[in-house]
Amino acid sequence: MADFAARRENNIKQNKLLLQGLGLPSAPETTVKGVKRKLKPAPTRQSKRLAKDTTPRYDQSPGEGSQEPQNEPLKPTSSKPAELDVVSIKAQWTAWKPEAEPPSRDTDGTFHFKSHPDFRPNKSPEEIIREGSFGGSYWRPLYSKRLGITIEDDWMELPASWTTGLDKDMFLTNPSYNPEANKYGVACGQSIEEWEAAGWIAHEHDVRGWFQWYCRFWMGRRCADDERQIGRWKKCVGEKGRWRRVLLKKYVVLGIRSVFDEDDGVGDDVSPVVHQTCHHWAYEVRQDALERFWATGT
Known part of the structure; x- marks a missing residue:
């Protein structure tokens, strides 16, 4: 608890410095209703065999050898965009036209995009949404301090097939994580507010952020931010990605050689937090990757 308080105090100080750099007023020091506090534990999912779990931040760009992920923030501008700029920015969100065809999927479940062959996720946006992600709150009404506006209902741009029959209040627009x-x-x-x-x-x-980019990339949009976002994906769950390697190492430490053990509940002991993190980044451990890691450590 003391460690959490110290990290929180440090984050507050860093955010104040960032807001000063942006020319924005600091938020009043009130208690933030964070998504990670006072949550009921999930003992059926929590590893009992690991003495120490890993709590990653899934929208950071981690450095392979670092204790904590190393951020690669965009260079902030000095002040909030002019009103005309905000209008133009909003228009760009929906003005794009598909430029690329949907990806193909190989026999091991990996997706391949012709325009970016080095980007190889194995979870589709629809799978991430339907299986459960971001605490069901990713598409909730969002107030952007940077733009000074509230964004809502943008989930409706997603293909209808991705959300048909889905409990949207539970899995899309839940106001609370x-x-x-x-x-x-x-x-x-x-939270998205913290990412901002x-x-x-x-x-x-x-x-x-990243998952919205992934949805639009999947739907055929190509934009100037593609290389940055794909680079972040690589650092998290690519072939040498930090969280991918962390997760595979946990399988080895626990002596688990088959991902199918998870169907019998054995895999529940392999960090659910890191599993969820990788899931947010469109990756899950597959048998071929696990066997290769057991054999070569890569």
Whole structure:
């Protein structure tokens, strides 16, 4: 608890400095209703065999050898965009036209995009949504301090097939983060507001961050932010990605050689937090990757 308080105090100080750099007033020091506090634990999902779990921040760009992920924030401007700029930014969110065809999927479940062959996720946006992600609150009404506007109903641009029959209040627009809505039943990561304060949001492209970018990329949009976002994906769950390696190492430490053990509940002991983090980044452990890691450590 003391460690959490110290980290929170440090984050507050860093955010104040960031807001000063942006020319924005600091928020009053009131208690923030964070998504990770006072949540009921999920003992059926929590590892009992690991003495120490990893709590990653799923929208950061981690450095391979670092203890904590290393941020790569965008360079902030000195003040809030002029009103005309905000209008133009909003227009860009829906003005794009598909430029690329949908990806193909190989026999091991990996997706391949012709325009970016080095980007190889194995979870589609629809799968991420339907299986449970972001505490069911990713598409809630969002107030952007940077733009000074509230964004809502933008989930409606998604293909109808992605959300048909889905409990939208539970899995899309829940005003509060609900870890029970997540596939692995645990909370992880930070809020979109925290991502914005840290400088990770490219507002002219995707005001909600990486997953919104992924949805639009999947639907055929190509934009100037593609290389940055794919680079962040690589650092998290690519072939040498930090959280991918962390997760595979946990399988080895626990002596688990088959991902199918998870169907019998054995895999529940492999960090659900890191599993959920990788899920948010469109990756899940597949048998071929696990066997290769057992054999070579890569």
